[in-house]
Amino acid sequence: MKRLGYPLALVFVSLVFVVFFTTITAVTFASYSKSDKGSSVIKERLSGFGATVRR
Numbered sequence: 001m002k003r004l005g006y007p008l009a010l011v012f013v014s015l016v017f018v019v020f021f022t023t024i025t026a027v028t029f030a031s032y033s034k035s036d037k038g039s040s041v042i043k044e045r046l047s048g049f050g051a052t053v054r055r
Helices: 002-050
Strands: none
Touching: none
């Protein structure tokens, strides 16, 4: 059993790293997706609103 400790620890650390990396990547892509949709809605509202406002 002692001989399996180190390989099992490496597998565990690898799985933890994969979960961490996947989570960070998914959150990053989700934030980019939300900011793109939000900015286009804001731009559409501002362009519509700006047409009626005197500058």
